[in-house]
Amino acid sequence: MQFLAPFALVFLLTIPVIILFYLLKQKKQQQMVSSTLLWQKALADTISQTPWQKLRRNLLLFIQLLLALLLVLALTRPFLERDQQAGASFILLVDTSTSMMTKEEGGTRLELAKAEAEKLIKAQSSGTKFTLIGVGPVPEILANQSDREEVLNALQGMQPGYQEGNLDNTLSLVSALLEKGTMAPVIFYSDGGVSLPEGPVGVKEFQYRRIGTREDNLAIGAFSWRDGPEGPVAMTRIDNYGAEEQEVTVNLLSEGKMLDVQAVKVEPGKPGYLFWPVPKQTAYLEARLEVNDALEIDNTAWLVPHKDALNKVLLVTEGNSFLEQVLKLNSLLEVHKVKPEAYSSVKDKYDLYVLDGFWPDKPLEGQLLVFNPPTSSGLIGERDGSVTEKLQPAPEQPLLDHVSWSDVHVATSKDVKLSADGQALLKSGERTMLGIGKIGQVRAAVFGFDLHQSDLPLRAAFPILIQNLTNWLLPGGEPAETQVTIGSPWELRVRPQVDEVNLYQPDGKKISLAPPFPITKGTEKFSPGLYKLEQVSKGEKALSPIAVNYFSAQESQVKPVIHLMLGKKDLNVEVSTKVKWEFWPWLVLTALLLLAVEWWVYLRGH
Structure with missing residues (x-):
């Protein structure tokens, strides 16, 4: 038995007060009488009221003491714990973020959380229903209003992920699952390293079960490279999330082979930096911390010191300074220029061919950017002549992002014929002035007009448009991000x-x-x-x-959160697997019955 208001026990002082009343002497005036025969009863009362004598058996005293004891116990609000009744339900939230991989005595934090949840599930009655939700960036419902066996199977299958936990999204889901008026306790098993809601939430019975105690952790917080005066240099940042300074050895491997070893001291809450010269032609690097800390996954990082390779471009033109200059603005292009009559002597292969009023006799293997194609190209239709109607760019076309046509004018243009998978980027009436598609197996962007017959090269839209088209024509042989x-x-x-x-x-x-x-x-x-x-x-x-x-300061900070705040509410409470049953109303009822008995005893005695 436990008490919700134990301070009320101070009222037990009323018990000695009641006893004191029975011990106190009642002062009476003495009178002489002729006989005591008729005064036997009065004599008994006198004896019972004699002060400081040994207490005699007195039914009224016993009843009054018991009555006082019952009332004091009722004031303390005593309760007993018992299992949930059949038909009750629980919503169990289990953190599956990366920090739950932290090693603790007895297993990882997730394993400890699963053991705690399993203990609660097995302690409930057979009719209890459970909802199990994994707390990651997006909540995952693993069991919904399921029985004991089903939720235990789902619980055992839970695995941590390389992700941050978001309790805000999860509580929004829980609010939707709870029916109006339903009182289902929501129990959250976590180390507290999750994103929390800033405002109030619609979950009333929320309890936080803190998992884990360790806080010692070193992590690689960044691994990058840059060009230095003597060649590429790699940088490794080591973060100390523990409470004490640590010295750690860091190994640098190049393509799986040991390249260098350095040691660094890292103060608590601060980073330490190491710099490494990178050999040329290195495909990839790996940095490893030699440390036995709480979280292992953030002790290793990889780096690909990659530079974008230049794309070779051949510009075939009689002399178009606009095109030549705009192509040279792109630092990833290696631009070569020839005149049409010298094209036949070109032996090298190029990634992109820019043809200005020219078309070769043989098909090309590189991508194509064509301006004012001749009739022999087969890229133009019958419409040719002055442009009199308004320019109509294709809506919501990524290749035209930040390209304004409002101040662009074109004197004359041919009609570009589109391939089966082609798309018109710019039209004037029924005439296609700029189109994209495929010619054979290569990509092509075709302008139906000569740049000298327009003011497009004089507008800010021109370099942006050429850059967009070049990126589409030459997406690169390497991924944009390594x-x-x-x-x-x-x-x-x-x-x-x-x-x-x-x-x-x-x-x-x-x-x-x-x-x-x-x-x-x-x-x-x-x-x-x-x-x-x-x-x-x-x-x-x-x-x-x-x-x-996987770089995440939130997950590498493995120290468990003691005071988990949900809005303004501190959720640092212990989770009870049982229901509190308060029985003070029964004590009050018993006291009332004793009061009636006391009155009856008093009346019978008089």
């Missing part, structure tokens, strides 16, 4: 003529990304490590390393 952080968007660019794209995980497992195209791939299901991107074109395979890391 450093990928789990949970962040990944821009994946592939070669135009690629037939197949595969991704190899660190364990060698193959994931097919394409076809179909375009490629959409999130990083939420990735695990840290070195991946390889494979592009297959006409039977030839090209591999590119991609470093996938």
Whole structure:
């Protein structure tokens, strides 16, 4: 038995007061009488009221003491704990973020959380229903109003992920699951390292079960590179989330082989930095902390010191300074220029051919950017002449982002013929003035007009448009990002003529990304490590390393949160697996019955 108001026990002082009343002497005036025969009863009362004598058995005293004791107990609000009754329900929230991989005595934090939840589930009656939700960036319902066996199976299958926990999103889901007026306790098993709601939430019975005690953790918080005076230099930042200064040894590996070893002292709550010279032609690097701390996953990071390769561009023109200058603005293009009559002597292959009023006799393997194509190209239709109608750019076309046509004028233009998969970017009436599509197996962007017959090169839209078209024509042989952080968007660019794209995980497992195209791939299901991107074109395979890391200060800060605040409410409470049953109303009822008995005894005695 426990008490909700134990301070009320002070009223037990009324018991000695009652006894004192029975011990006090009652003062009476003495009188002489002729006989005591008729005064026997009065004599008995006199004896009972004699002060400081040994207490005699007195039924009224016993009843009054018992009555006082019952009333004092009722004031303390005593209660007993018992199991939930059949038909009750629980909503169990289990944190599945990265910090739940933290090693504790007895297992990881997630294993401890699952053991706590299992203990609660098994303590309930057979009719109790359970809802189990994994708390990650997006809540995951693993069991909904399920019985004991089903929720236990779902609980055992829970695994932590490389992700941050978001309690705000989860509580929004819980509010939707709870029916109006339903009183289901919501129990959250976590170390508290989650994103919390800022305002009030519609969950009343919320309880936080704190998991874990360790706080010692070192983490690689960043791993990057830059060009230095003597060549590429890699930087590693080590963060100390513990309470004491630590000295840690860091190993640097190049393509799996030991390259260098350094040691650094890191003060608590502060970073330490290490710098490494990177050998030329290094495909990838790996940094490892030699430390036995709470969380192992943030002790390793990978780096691909990658530079975008230059794309070779051949400009074929009689002399167009506008085109030459705008192409040279792009630092990723290596621009070469020839006149049409000298084209036949060109032996090298180029990634992009820019043809100004020219068309070759033989098909080209590179991508095409064509201006004012001749009739022999087969790229123009019958419409040709002055442009009299308003220019009509294609709406919501990414290639026309930030390109304004309001101040652009074109004197004359040919009608561009579109391929089956082609798209018109700019029209004037029924005439297509700029189109994109494929010519054979190569991408092509075709302008139906001579730049000298327009004021487009004089407008701010011109370099933006050429940059957009160049990026589309030359998406690159390497991915746009070789450093990928789990949970962040990944821009994946592939070669135009690629037939197949595969991704190899660190364990060698193959994931097919394409076809179909375009490629959409999130990083939420990735695990840290070195991946390889494979592009297959006409039977030839090209591999590119991609470093996938998990940098999260929220998850590397493994110290459990003691005071978890939900709005203004402190949720640092212990979770009870039982129901409190207060029985003070029964004590009050018993006291009332005793009061009636006392009155009856008193009346019978008189």
